[in-house]
Structure formats: structure tokens, C-alpha cells
Amino acid sequence: MINIRQISKRFGQKKIINDLSLQIEDGERACIIGPSGCGKSTLLKLLTGLSKVDSGDILIGDQSLTNLDEEGLYKLRKNIGFAFQSSALFDSLNVEKNVGFSLCETPDRASDSLILDRVQEMLDLVGMSGFEKAMPSDLSGGQQRRIGLARALANRPKIVLYDEPTTGLDPQLCSNIEDLITNLSKKLNLTSIVISHQISTMLRTSEKIYFMHEGRFLKPESPESIRNSTQAPLHAFFKGVL
Numbered sequence: 605m606i607n608i609r610q611i612s613k614r615f616g617q618k619k620i621i622n623d624l625s626l627q628i629e630d631g632e633r634a635c636i637i638g639p640s641g642c643g644k645s646t647l648l649k650l651l652t653g654l655s656k657v658d659s660g661d662i663l664i665g666d667q668s669l670t671n672l673d674e675e676g677l678y679k680l681r682k683n684i685g686f687a688f689q690s691s692a693l694f695d696s697l698n699v700e701k702n703v704g705f706s707l708c709e710t711p712d713r714a715s716d717s718l719i720l721d722r723v724q725e726m727l728d729l730v731g732m733s734g735f736e737k738a739m740p741s742d743l744s745g746g747q748q749r750r751i752g753l754a755r756a757l758a759n760r761p762k763i764v765l766y767d768e769p770t771t772g773l774d775p776q777l778c779s780n781i782e783d784l785i786t787n788l789s790k791k792l793n794l795t796s797i798v799i800s801h802q803i804s805t806m807l808r809t810s811e812k813i814y815f816m817h818e819g820r821f822l823k824p825e826s827p828e829s830i831r832n833s834t835q836a837p838l839h840a841f842f843k844g845v846l
């Protein structure tokens with residue numbers, strides 16, 4: 605479903621993504637890890653067309669991103685949910701308006717009652733019904749993450765991208781969010797890509813773990829195989845902590 609073909613991306617003199625290829629199947633739960641600054645978030649931006657590749661191509665289904673105009677990109681993004689790092693909720697909007705945001709800000713806007721129904725369905729999914737009128741500042745960090753997930757899922761996307769969904773949360777909240785990501789992916793048959801530095805998140809939310817090294821991926825590991833990986837950069841990265 606997601607087919608990344610030999611893409612490269614540089615910023616100034618620095619080549620961040622270097623001839624990187626990756627194929628993620630429908631329904632796969634993938635995790636991307638790697639040192640800070642190696643290009644993980646950049647890759648997510650390329651996947652959603654927020655940034656453009658210098659060379660190579662990305663296909664979502666059979667749709668190539670390279671030549672899509674704004675309208676094409678807009679349609680494509682409706683199928684991709686993006687849960688941003690640190691939730692990135694709109695401070696001035698209540699929970700209901702945050703979750704329904706992408707449904708309201710669209711030319712083919714559904715009726716208010718349909719939007720409210722969908723918001724309710726999403727809040728139920730993430731265990732946050734009853735918080736419709738709360739403001740983001742009234743919520744704990746973990747609750748904000750849940751609302752961020754509800755917002756990412758509101759368009760019923762088939763692909764969901766999570767950028768550091770658990771960073772900065774206490775172990776119990778981490779494990780709640782990890783369970784939520786895994787259960788939602790299974791229940792809704794989503795294809796998911798989680799970026800994380802959190803070891804528990806990497807091990808608990810994914811089937812395949814891709815380590816980014818020098819602008820491309822090493823051979824993927826599974827949560828079971830990664831501890832005994834013989835790939836040197838992985839070994840060095842986790843030395844003593846895995």
C-alpha cells in the first residue's frame with residue numbers, strides 16, 4: 605500500500621534521506637526508529653506531501669505523490685491520519701471542535717449532526733466521551749494525546765502516522781497509549797507507522813521495526829528479533845538499554 609521507491613531529500617548540503625526504499629503492506633504496523641535528527645519526521649512529511657522528494661517516488665496505493673496537484677494531495681491526505689508530536693491541539697478550540705476540525709474545514713462539509721456523531725464515535729474509541737466541552741488546557745498530557753489520536757482518526761483514514769506518540773508520558777500513560785494504538789489498528793484494520801524513541805512503544809505497537817541509518821533503512825527487525833540483532837548500527841544504538 606505504501607511504496608517508497610529510492611527517494612532522496614537534502615536540506616542545503618546535507619543529504620538527509622539517501623536513496624531510501626520501503627514497502628509497507630496493507631494493515632502492517634510499522635515502527636521507525638533512529639537517532640535524533642536522522643530524518644524520521646522528514647520522512648513522514650514526505651509521505652503526506654507536506655514536503656517534496658528531490659528524486660524517487662512515493663506511491664500510496666497506486667497513486668504517485670510526485671505529480672499530484674494541491675487538490676490531489678488534499679484528497680490523498682483525507683486517507684492519512686497524522687498524530688503530531690505533543691498532540692498539537694488547537695488551544696482555543698474545545699475537544700469537540702478539535703476532533704471535528706478536519707471534517708468542518710472541507711469544501712464537502714457534512715452536516716453538523718453527522719460531524720457531531722462522528723466526533724462522538726471517535727471520543728468513544730479513545731475512551732474520552734464526556735470531555736466534549738473541555739478545553740485542551742483542562743486535560744492531562746495523556747488525555748491530550750488521546751484527543752490527538754481521535755482527531756487523526758476522524759476522517760476514518762486507512763493509514764495513520766504517529767510522530768512520537770508517547771514521548772514525555774509516564775510509564776502508565778505510555779502503556780495506555782500503546783494499547784490504544786495497537787487495538788485501534790487491529791480493530792479498524794489500519795496501516796500504521798509509529799515513530800518513537802520509547803523502547804516500550806517500539807516493542808508493543810509494531811510488527812516490523814525499521815532503523816534509519818545514514819539516510820536509509822537497515823533490514824527490518826521484529827520486536828522479538830531486535831534484542832539479538834547482529835546489525836552493528838542497531839547494536840550500537842541500543843547498547844546497554846535493550
Ligand SMILES: Nc1ncnc2c1ncn2[C@@H]1O[C@H](COP(=O)(O)OP(=O)(O)OP(=O)(O)O)[C@@H](O)[C@H]1O
Pocket residue numbers: 615620638639640641642643644645646647
Ligand atoms: N525544513 C527544513 N529545513 C532545513 N533543515 C531541515 C528541515 N527539516 C528538517 N531539517 C533537518 O533535517 C534533519 C532531520 O530532521 P528530522 O526532523 O526529520 O529528524 P528526526 O529524525 O525526526 O529527529 P528527532 O528524533 O529529533 O525528532 C535535521 O538535521 C534537521 O535539522
Ligand SMILES: [Mg+2]
Pocket residue numbers: 644645646
Ligand atoms: Mg522528529
